[in-house]
Amino acid sequence: MELRPYQSEAKTAIFEQWDQGKKKTLLVLPTGCGKTIVFAKVTEECVRQGKRVLIMAHRGELLEQASDKIMKATGLGSAVEKAEESCLGSWYRIVVGSVQSLTRPQRLAKFKQDYFDTIIIDEAHHCLSDSYQRVLEHFPDAEVLGVTATPDRGDMRNLGQYFESLAYEYTLPQAIKSGYLVPIKAMTIPLQLDLTGVGMQSGDFKASDLGTALDPYLYQIADEMIKYCKDRKTVAFLPLVKTSQKFCEILNQKGFRAAEVNGESSDRAQVLADYDAGRYNVLCNSMLLTEGWDCPTVDCIIVLRPTKVRSLYSQMVGRGTRLAPEKADLLLLDFLWHTERHELCHPASLICENEEVAKKMTENLEKSAGCPIDLEEAEEQASSDVVAEREQALAEQLKQMRARKRKLVDPLQFEMSIQAEDLSSYVPAFGWECAPASDKQKAALEKLGIMPDEIDSAGKATMLLDRLHKRQAEGLTTPKQIRFLEGRGFKNVGTWQFEAASNMINRIAACGWHIPQGVDPQTYTPKGE
Template sequence: MELRPYQREAKEAVFEQWENGTRKTLLVLPTGCGKTIVFAKITEDCVRNGDRVLILAHRGELLEQAADKIAKATGLKCATEKAEESCLGSWFRITVGSVQSLMRETRLKRFPDDYFDTIIIDEAHHCISDSYQRVLHHFPDAKVLGVTATPDRGDMKNLGQVFESLAYEYTLPKAIKEGYLSPIKAVTIPLQVDLTGVGVQSGDFKAGDLGNALDPYLEGIAMEMEKYCREKKTVVFLPLVKTSQKFRDILNDHGFHAAEVNGESQNRTEILEDYATGKYNVLCNSMLLTEGWDCPDVDCIVVLRPTKVRGLYCQMVGRGTRLAPGKDHLLLLDFLWHTERHELCHPAHLICESEEVARKMTENLEKDAGCPIDIEEAEKTASEDVVAQREEALAQKLAEMKRRKRKLVDPLQFEMSIQAEDLAGYVPAFGWEMAPPSDGQKKTLEKLGILPDEIDNAGKASKLLERLDKRRQEGLTTPKQIRFLESRGFQHVGTWQFDTAKKLIDRIAGNGWKIPRDIIPSEYKGA
């Protein structure tokens, strides 16, 4: 099986981390981008190198899918470590194992601590739990790869506590742009749903409270869905089984062909098959279909399980992002959730790295309620709005800086000038990145013209130093050139060449440090 370019890059990045001595690394691929295929090919190479590999997951369906994909992609068979089945005594080099079985002390004791050379954790956002940690601690020298589409978790613990690095991340916007996932259009439904009485537990809204809070709005939601979902193949996520069943009945009263599935559904397989073949056009569920179920021609997602957990939100929407014949986009319905808390996930959180941009995009979408809007275009507009706001704030800051006659460039000015959104929105993820900047980093930054006082973590300092070195190699402007010219009204000097800035500064110096009459700084283009 031929890997796609990003899948090849992901595989190579993982082995590079292991070869460089990083034992526990993370791989992030959006739902629908073939993460199982990637770790199947990684497993194949590990076996070729003589490793014994454990694929660890928390649900039987995921283990079956992994074994099936590995067999199809590589021809290799897997032993199973689950319930009554054991891999001990098997000659297969790959084991798919249930964490619920392996975590038991009596079971772990059967294995020498060097039995597995490599451990791959599917849906790795679950691995912070004690059950996974018990298994990992039993095999302390194994190389570990965590694979996930959703790299954060409801209890807000960071995966950086478990993994030492992020080997590779392929983002949803990139996957859409390169044609591997469906474009997404979001529509904010102008229906105010009051969540102010809903409690919070383990970092997210309580499902029981949500079910009760939603009940008064279900009829109104069904009426709104009539406007958008009549010709769509829709999946609806709800907080409780009873709410899901009630909403199925309401939708059928409104002329939809709706079905409902839950963990107790005895005919679940039959319902899912009937939905796939078109007998039903709406499928309601209470969070059952967030992992391990694929139906590529789903082209509408309705999230009626509001959440503060970005990972969970991405999983729900991910059920509709796969490509299918005749499908030109996924329609995502969002509602005007009224809550005292502002951390609620919206379509913006699928695509925005910066919380500031996500807030602006959500605000813009709510202004255009009722109109389906491409989320990539919405993100671009929101980013431009935020940049404009930052530039206004920057102008005020520059006025203060001028008065204080600073010799160093504020990091924000540098980031805005070179148009580095990745630096401006940087958030540390791994342990070493969160530590304060070292004295050496601060000294070097100051030497290069950057004011280090407002840089509060080593990860940001490291990224700035890398960027400064890269800019020096590429012959771009220095921080000191940026400060001098922008303090005199020139704009985005960070995008200029070093020599261009030097010639202009020399000309200003030769004119008694005054701007030559034929130059208007605000209109001057250095490129």
């Protein structure tokens, strides 16, 4: 099986991390981008090197999928460590294992600590639990790969407590731009649902409270669905089985062909097959279908289980992002959830790395309620709005700075002048990155002309210093040149060559520190730039 370019890059990056001694590394791929294929090929290479590989997951369906995909992609068979089945004594070098089975002390004790050379964790956001950690600690020298869909920064920070590095990340926008996933059209439904009385449990909204809060709105939601997704193949996620069953009945009353599946459904496989075949056009479930189920023809997702966990939200939406013949896009319906908490996931959570941009994008989508908006276009608009707001705030800040005659450049001015979105939206994830900037880093930044007072992490200081040294090597403007020329009204001096800035400063000095005649700082661009 031929790997896509990003899958091949991911595989190479994983082995590079292990070769560098970073034994616990992460792979982040959006749902639908073939993470199982990547770790199947990683497994194949490990077996070729004579290693024994354990693939661990928390659900039987995920283990079966991994085993099937490895056989299909590599031709290699797998032993099973689950319930009554044991891999001990098997000649297979690949084992798919249930964490629930492996975590039992008597079972784990049967394995030598060096039995597995490599451990791959599917849905790695679960791996911080005690059960996973017990198994991982039993094999201390194994190289570990965690595979997960796009986590939020909180998740990444948590995962950073265990994993030593992020080997490779492929984002949802990249996958959509490259044509590997369908575009997403987000639509805010102008129906305000009150969540103020909903409690919290295990870091997310309490499912039982959500069911109670949602119940009065089910008929109105069904009426909204008639307007927007009558001709779509829809999956609806709800907080409780009884809420899912009730909503299914309401949809059938409204003329939909709806079905409901849950963990107790004896005919689940048949219902899913019938839905796949088009006998139903809406599938209701209570969080059953977030992992391990694929139906590429789904082209509408309704999240009626509000969550603050981005990985969970991504998995729900990911049920509809796969490509299928004649499928133009995915319609994602969002609601005006009224809550005092601001961590609630929205469509913006899928695509925005920067919280400020996500907040602005959600505001913009709510203003356009009832109108489907392309997610990437919405993110671009929100980014543009945020930059405009930052520029306005920066103008005020520069006014104050000029009054104080500071000699150093504010980091935000520098980042915006050199158009470095990666610097301005950077959030530290791993342990060392989160530590405060060292005195040595601050002194180095100040020497290079940057005001270090507001640099709040070692990771940010490292990125800034790296960028400054790289710019120096490339003959680009210094922070002091940027401060001087932008203080006199020139724009984006950070994109100029050092020589061009130096020439302009010399011209200004020759004119008694006035702007030379015929030069308009607002529109001026150096020749050759």
